[in-house]
Amino acid sequence: MKNTVKKRVAVIGAGIAGLSCATHLQALGFEVDVFEKSRGPSGRMSTRQGEGWAADHGAQYFTARDPLFNHELNSWIENGIVDRWNPNIGVFEEGRWRESSSNESRYVAIPGMNMIGKYLARSLTLHLNQTIDQLLPTNDQWQLSSKESGLLNSVFDFLVLALPAPQAAALTKALPNEIQAICNSVHMDGCWTVMARFSARPTFPFDAAFVNGETISWICRNQSKPFRDGQESWTIHASAKWSQENIELTPEKASTQLLACAKKLGLDCSEAEISLHRWRYASGFVNPSPEFISLPKFKLGVCGDWLNGGRVEGAWLSGHKLAIQIEKM
Ligand SMILES: Cc1cc2nc3c(=O)[nH]c(=O)nc-3n(C[C@H](O)[C@H](O)[C@H](O)COP(=O)(O)OP(=O)(O)OC[C@H]3O[C@@H](n4cnc5c(N)ncnc54)[C@H](O)[C@@H]3O)c2cc1C
Structure with missing residues (x-):
């Protein structure tokens, strides 16, 4: 009989890579929680707003070449x-x-430009103002701690890091070298x-x-x-x-x-x-691009623009393809 218990995944980072991964995982039947340190989703695809004005201050536009992204x-x-x-x-x-x-x-x-992030996040469980500061492997699952709330109650079957490489490196400092090495491999x-x-x-x-x-x-x-x-x-x-x-x-x-x-x-x-x-x-990005990283033995995946060419299209594809890979595990 098919196991109908939904697997829980924590995605850290609500930029386009994390949101793309989370929306596809949710569509595939996973229960997904997204944690983001800022006040809103979008990451580097963002728009600064003031009284009577707005300006895109991160990504300015994007192009589309890949059929999936198109x-x-x-x-x-x-x-x-x-x-x-x-x-x-x-x-x-x-x-x-x-x-x-x-x-x-x-x-x-x-x-x-922040509209895509808002749109992708609309049906996700998004925890804003949560700066994840510790990843704790517990009984074959993951538990998280955040700067704002301390140890979080939920446990997760799989963890996705959707952060710029140096931020992923800082977060994985206490984890096995294999994970650290990947995140440390690129300068941004x-x-x-x-x-x-x-x-x-x-x-x-x-x-x-x-x-x-x-x-x-x-x-x-x-x-x-x-x-x-x-x-x-x-x-x-x-x-x-x-x-x-x-x-x-x-x-x-x-x-x-x-x-x-x-x-x-x-x-x-x-x-x-x-x-x-x-x-x-x-x-900054890794060359040649691995698109994403999945480490089944640690129940951990990494996605982001830096693993796939350093732009919006690559970031979206990185998250989407990691979600497909997680389903196969
Ligand atoms: C100035 C600038 C101009 C650009 N111009 C273009 C362009 O014209 N065209 C183009 O295609 N691309 C452009 N890019 C690149 C594009 O913005 C990125 O490729 C893409 O947005 C990256 O998405 P991402 O999800 O990989 O990372 P991010 O958008 O960086 O998302 C990572 C998220 O993780 C969050 N986070 C970090 N640490 C933690 C933590 N500890 N806990 C919780 N959350 C955390 C961050 O707040 C962020 O929201 C530009 C980027 C910049 C900065």
């Missing part, structure tokens, strides 16, 4: 969660501007982000721009994306190299240098209201 993307489009974005993109290199010749399809969540660079709000649209010839060889690597007008109302807001990302070398700067000093670079590139933010965000672990 299938999911189509359902997001049908449900009004995602739309195509057709910006006029500039490229700055070797000291001059040109128009981008790429005709790649770019997609954004609407009305902000930080990213300083400026969000600039203007009273009127500033003069700049593009909706978005890739910048090479400068302190800044990306400039984007949020209102060029579909369904973005509110105050005129622009997102500026520092390059991975500059961010990593300057990750410990004060926000004021980082902002001064980034705004000076923006002005040099033609975006004058001197009249804008400025907010800053520092992503400590923004980008």
Whole structure:
């Protein structure tokens, strides 16, 4: 007779990888709890909101190549969660501007990039403001402890870590070396982000721009994306190299240098209201990509963008494919 007792899985991290894994596990009949340290789901696909304004300050858009991901993307489009974005993109290199010749399809969540996380989380058991700080193997199961609540009551048959590599490494310090080694195998660079709000649209010839060889690597007008109302807001990302070398700067000093670079590139933010965000672990991935890691003998799985190319599509696929693997165990 088929065992009908639902297996319990804990997923740590409510970024797109963790949510993709959790939604598919739930669809496969598992009982899933997702633990997230922040106030909301989405992780690095997030949108900063203030009074009368919003700005995507993590992932800016995504592309889709894999058939599985395209299938999911189509359902997001049908449900009004995602739309195509057709910006006029500039490229700055070797000291001059040109128009981008790429005709790649770019997609954004609407009305902000965090909408996909909210949508995926809507039917999940999501525990917010829970920073998991200990993983405790007990009688062939897992128990968790969080910074906010101490030892949690529930026990789980399987554990999924859906965190940036350095955060997974910190959490698995007390576990066998085999687990540690994987999480320690990749370095992730930080990213300083400026969000600039203007009273009127500033003069700049593009909706978005890739910048090479400068302190800044990306400039984007949020209102060029579909369904973005509110105050005129622009997102500026520092390059991975500059961010990593300057990750410990004060926000004021980082902002001064980034705004000076923006002005040099033609975006004058001197009249804008400025907010800053520092992503400590923004980008980095293992090459060749294993897609996900499953360690059946520890009843543990690891997923995330860093195991599959470092972008939104890879993160979603990493979580989804780990869920398929867990079902086979
Ligand atoms: C500035 C920036 C720009 C980017 N631009 C693009 C882009 O244009 N296109 C693109 O495709 N990709 C882009 N990316 C990459 C993209 O955002 C990521 O690939 C993707 O969002 C990663 O998802 P994830 O689920 O693997 O990780 P994350 O989104 O990082 O999710 C991990 C989650 O775990 C939580 N967490 C961490 N530690 C704990 C703990 N101890 N307990 C509980 N919860 C914990 C975190 O709060 C987070 O919510 C960008 C990223 C950044 C930072």
